[in-house]
Amino acid sequence: MGIKNFLIEGVSGTGKTTVAEELQRRGYHVLHGDRELKYRGDPKTGEPVEEPVHASAKDKTLWRHTHLLWDTDKVKSVIADHGVPVSFFCGGCRNVDHFIDLLDGVFVLKVDDIETILRRLDERVAIDPTDFGGRPEEKDLVARLHRTEEDIPHNAIVIDAAAPLEAVVDDILREAAKTSL
Numbered sequence: 001m002g003i004k005n006f007l008i009e010g011v012s013g014t015g016k017t018t019v020a021e022e023l024q025r026r027g028y029h030v031l032h033g034d035r036e037l038k039y040r041g042d043p044k045t046g047e048p049v050e051e052p053v054h055a056s057a058k059d060k061t062l063w064r065h066t067h068l069l070w071d072t073d074k075v076k077s078v079i080a081d082h083g084v085p086v087s088f089f090c091g092g093c094r095n096v097d098h099f100i101d102l103l104d105g106v107f108v109l110k111v112d113d114i115e116t117i118l119r120r121l122d123e124r125v126a127i128d129p130t131d132f133g134g135r136p137e138e139k140d141l142v143a144r145l146h147r148t149e150e151d152i153p154h155n156a157i158v159i160d161a162a163a164p165l166e167a168v169v170d171d172i173l174r175e176a177a178k179t180s181l
Contacts, residue, residue: 002029002087005079006176007100009092009153010109011146012133013117013124014161015168019109020090022169029084033091037070043094046072058137065141069095076102086176096153104179106153107172109161114146116162 010016020030031037041048043066051067054060070093078087079102089103100106111117121133121142132138145151157175161168 002079002084003082004086004104004176004179005102006086006088006172007096007103007106007153008088008090008109008172009096009106009156010161011111011117011151012092012138012142013120014109014111015120015165016090016092016109018165019161019169019172020088022165023088023090023172026169029087031078031087031089033070033089033093034068035091037074037089038091038093039069039071040064040067041069041095043067043069046095046098056137057135058140061135061137061141066094069093070099072098075099079103088172092151094151100153105176106156107159107175108152108156109168110158111146111160111162113162114143117142117146 008016008019017032017034020032024030039048040051046069049067051063054063070091072095075089076099078089079099118139121139124131125134133142159168159171159175163171
């Protein structure tokens with residue numbers, strides 16, 4: 001829905017949802033990808049898949065992570081609709097390569113300290129015990145992804161997400177403005 005479209009990515013606990021909410025508070029068009037666009041599908045074909053029975057909680061966590069996709073038709077539809085100046089897609093998915101070239105930029109929220117990320121996950125789960133990040137196998141996955149950065153799009157603009165929220169959002173908006181409308 002934006003003339004310009006940006007993705008805000010990062011490991012769980014880096015603040016994607018918090019940044020999205022602050023952008024909305026400031027009047028920007030935001031899509032919470034992990035709420036509005038997600039489904040479980042085959043990462044290669046995009047076809048929806050049924051979740052199998054898992055041998056362990058670790059297998060379940062890995063499967064759900066690997067098969068978390070966004071509806072690319074919806075993403076492309078939002079990008080094609082120029083009803084607002086800027087749209088921000090916030091969240092992470094395993095099929096970002098199917099639409100990343102259509103975006104005007106990608107921001108990766110990064111927190112160097114894994115303890116900060118784990119604390120944020122604990123705070124999130126304290127509010128909603130069903131939220132991702134409270135189980136040991138989920139924390140293990142987050143720690144691995146933080147260490148390896150295997151799910152982070154390359155050539156993205158890195159934003160220090162350990163900074164205060166207002167500064168993080170200001171940095172994103174400053175970088176987004178550089179792409180000028």
